[in-house]
Amino acid sequence: MGIVYIPPNPPIPPSQQPTVSVYASVIEPKIANTLVRRLNQIAPLENLRHVKRVRKQCLDGGKMQLTVILCLACENGSLSGSMPKDIVELINSYQLSAFVTKVCKYAALSKEEWEEQCKLWPTSYHPPTYNIEGITGFSEEESQLIFSFMKLAIRLATSTNDQVVNAAVIVDPSSKQIIASACDQIHSWNTTVSKTSLEPGQLEQSAVFTSCLTPVVGAMLNGSAGRSKQLTDVSCLHPWHWPQPQLLASSSFFHPLRHAAMVAIESSAAGDRLLFPSNQDIRNQCSHEDDMQSVYSNSPAKRQKTVPLEVVDSEPVDNCSIIVGPEQVRPYLCTGYDIYLVWEPCAMCAMALVHQRIRRIFYALPNPNAGALGSVHRLQGEKSLNHHYAVFRILLPEEELMFGRREGNVYWYNCCENDK
Amino acid sequence: MASGSEVEEDFRYCCCIYGTSNTVELFPSSLMILNIASFSTCQAKIAMDSLEVPVGLGLLKCRIPYVRQFIVDEATRHAEMEAIDVLLEQWQRTGISVEQVAEKFSNCILYVTCEPCIMCAAALSILGIKKVYYGCANDKFGGCGSILSLHSSSSEHQFSDKGSQRKGFSCTGGILASEAISLLRSFNEQGNPNAPKPLRQPEHQPRK
Numbered sequence: 060m061g062i063v064y065i066p067p068n069p070p071i072p073p074s075q076q077p078t079v080s081v082y083a084s085v086i087e088p089k090i091a092n093t094l095v096r097r098l099n100q101i102a103p104l105e106n107l108r109h110v111k112r113v114r115k116q117c118l119d120g121g122k123m124q125l126t127v128i129l130c131l132a133c134e135n136g137s138l139s140g141s142m143p144k145d146i147v148e149l150i151n152s153y154q155l156s157a158f159v160t161k162v163c164k165y166a167a168l169s170k171e172e173w174e175e176q177c178k179l180w181p182t183s184y185h186p187p188t189y190n191i192e193g194i195t196g197f198s199e200e201e202s203q204l205i206f207s208f209m210k211l212a213i214r215l216a217t218s219t220n221d222q223v224v225n226a227a228v229i230v231d232p233s234s235k236q237i238i239a240s241a242c243d244q245i246h247s248w249n250t251t252v253s254k255t256s257l258e259p260g261q262l263e264q265s266a267v268f269t270s271c272l273t274p275v276v277g278a279m280l281n282g283s284a285g286r287s288k289q290l291t292d293v294s295c296l297h298p299w300h301w302p303q304p305q306l307l308a309s310s311s312f313f314h315p316l317r318h319a320a321m322v323a324i325e326s327s328a329a330g331d332r333l334l335f336p337s338n339q340d341i342r343n344q345c346s347h348e349d350d351m352q353s354v355y356s357n358s359p360a361k362r363q364k365t366v367p368l369e370v371v372d373s374e375p376v377d378n379c380s381i382i383v384g385p386e387q388v389r390p391y392l393c394t395g396y397d398i399y400l401v402w403e404p405c406a407m408c409a410m411a412l413v414h415q416r417i418r419r420i421f422y423a424l425p426n427p428n429a430g431a432l433g434s435v436h437r438l439q440g441e442k443s444l445n446h447h448y449a450v451f452r453i454l455l456p457e458e459e460l461m462f463g464r465r466e467g468n469v470y471w472y473n474c475c476e477n478d479k
Numbered sequence: 480m481a482s483g484s485e486v487e488e489d490f491r492y493c494c495c496i497y498g499t500s501n502t503v504e505l506f507p508s509s510l511m512i513l514n515i516a517s518f519s520t521c522q523a524k525i526a527m528d529s530l531e532v533p534v535g536l537g538l539l540k541c542r543i544p545y546v547r548q549f550i551v552d553e554a555t556r557h558a559e560m561e562a563i564d565v566l567l568e569q570w571q572r573t574g575i576s577v578e579q580v581a582e583k584f585s586n587c588i589l590y591v592t593c594e595p596c597i598m599c600a601a602a603l604s605i606l607g608i609k610k611v612y613y614g615c616a617n618d619k620f621g622g623c624g625s626i627l628s629l630h631s632s633s634s635e636h637q638f639s640d641k642g643s644q645r646k647g648f649s650c651t652g653g654i655l656a657s658e659a660i661s662l663l664r665s666f667n668e669q670g671n672p673n674a675p676k677p678l679r680q681p682e683h684q685p686r687k
Contacts (some may be wrong), residue, residue: 073632268523269650298601299604299644299645301577301603302581302607303577313571314564314567315567315605316560316563316602316606399490406598406629407601410596410620410622411555413597413598414554415554416554431601436557436627438597443618443619443620443626444620445619445620
């Protein structure tokens with residue numbers, strides 16, 4: 060088992076780092092200080108702060124040679140034509156001979172990258188010092204907690220008797236409490252499919268279906284999505300699949316956008332409204348009721364918020380987050396919370412989690428079809444967004460992901476059974 | 480960058496979904512009061528430019544603008560998502576099938592003052608909407624060309640299963656852009672009473 064940080068930028072092989080051209084010149088060591096001070100004034104390297112201005116090289120015979128970066132060079136400009144006037148003056152007064160060389164454009168993200176960069180021109184390397192816990196590693200205790208929340212999400216994903224879906228668990232890491240949890244609700248909006256409603260024929264079918272799943276998940280773990288067709292109930296994996304005729308959708312309401320993460324966000328917000336009712340809420344609720352009356356007159360299928368929490372029956376989930384003292388501050392959206400998802404979310408869910416200010420996202424399986432945290436898009440690296448979460452993939456051994464194991468009448472093998 | 484103003488930027492939308500089949504649906508749903516005049520002009524202009532809009536400006540009478548300021552905990556209840564929910568409920572109350580709902584969405588046009596964000600653009604693609612007209616671009620969150628281009632169906636990800644195919648929609652921006660901007664600006668001036676003070680900053684800075 061392991062936890063892998065998924066950085067905002069796609070990883071670049073250390074040897075293929077982008078570079079920029081600069082003018083450099085060998086200088087006499089005794090003028091180095093004066094020259095560097097002057098250069099920092101007339102040609103500061105604003106976007107190349109990681110690049111060292113002076114390179115020190117040991118020549119044969121033990122002699123030190125200093126080379127200094129004069130200024131940025133145009134990619135294909137002539138040597139003297141594109142150089143600032145001040146630099147030209149400096150070159151003339153110190154009798155320097157400028158040449159073009161390359162330096163790495165971006166600061167190194169890893170020690171390996173940095174070592175590679177220094178072969179070109181020395182740079183400085185600062186290991187990441189973000190404020191989000193976990194980017195530089197998790198303690199043993201934290202790791203265990205993270206694994207147990209992910210296992211809960213996997214249990215939820217396989218808890219419906221007839222399908223494997225995506226599942227989401229929102230957690231407050233400071234109190235280790237579950238704020239909300241949900242599964243995909245595309246075909247069962249406001250309804251729960253009970254086991255008894257299944258026809259024998261359908262049971263047969265679902266048993267066949269489940270026996271196919273283990274190799275599918277195994278294939279996904281190996282990076283191949285060729286047979287992911289059988290996981291079409293996982294909404295983030297197949298967001299466009301909803302208009303296809305469904306086995307069980309005939310009588311229930313459906314909603315193509317009720318992906319697990321969206322439902323969990325709604326559930327967490329509903330919980331907050333319940334816990335921290337404010338005057339404004341009540342007043343607006345009234346005006347809203349009036350408006351809704353006009354919209355939904357005689358509506359029997361009025362949308363109901365699932366309050367307080369949606370937790371699968373028979374799961375010993377600790378719901379004590381419901382009981383809070385009056386001194387507790389109303390949370391602002393999901394600031395500071397983590398979310399656990401079995402599959403990497405699609406663009407809709409990933410952006411909803413940006414809007415909702417989630418702090419960290421943990422997922423177990425990549426989503427090569429529609430994943431927005433590294434697979435197809437990489438929202439954590441979109442600089443223009445007003446919030447950035449940290450993203451981690453949890454690597455679980457294959458037996459934890461055995462969704463389809465059959466055990467007597469239990470069609471869905473509970474992957475956490477081993478822990479008991 | 481003034482963080483205080485960023486929060487409510489998520490909310491400054493209003494939109495309506497417009498069917499092009501015989502039954503025309505128009506549900507402006509908004510976190511601010513819809514400026515009907517702007518939309519009338521907007522629709523008039525589009526009606527002149529495009530023949531696919533039904534002769535339906537009179538149908539504005541069935542507008543149902545409502546304000547959902549009360550949702551303080553869900554930053555995801557954008558106007559587009561609200562309008563989609565209204566339509567899904569309406570249609571399903573009449574007992575139509577999944578396929579029919581998909582068919583209806585594929586005949587719908589969305590009008591929105593501001594370019595849909597990445598979340599809403601993804602949602603509109605999932606539903607398979609026909610077309611989107613928007614006012615001003617959304618250069619921080621936009622999912623129809625500004626940041627991501629979720630409306631464009633071109634993709635290297637092809638499926639043998641046609642049902643899993645990514646769906647694109649056509650998208651035209653800059654419709655009454657200056658009116659849209661002043662509309663949003665006037666809402667902006669009211670501020671967001673729900674934003675915490677001081678607003679938390681993004682917890683890490685992506686690589687420059």
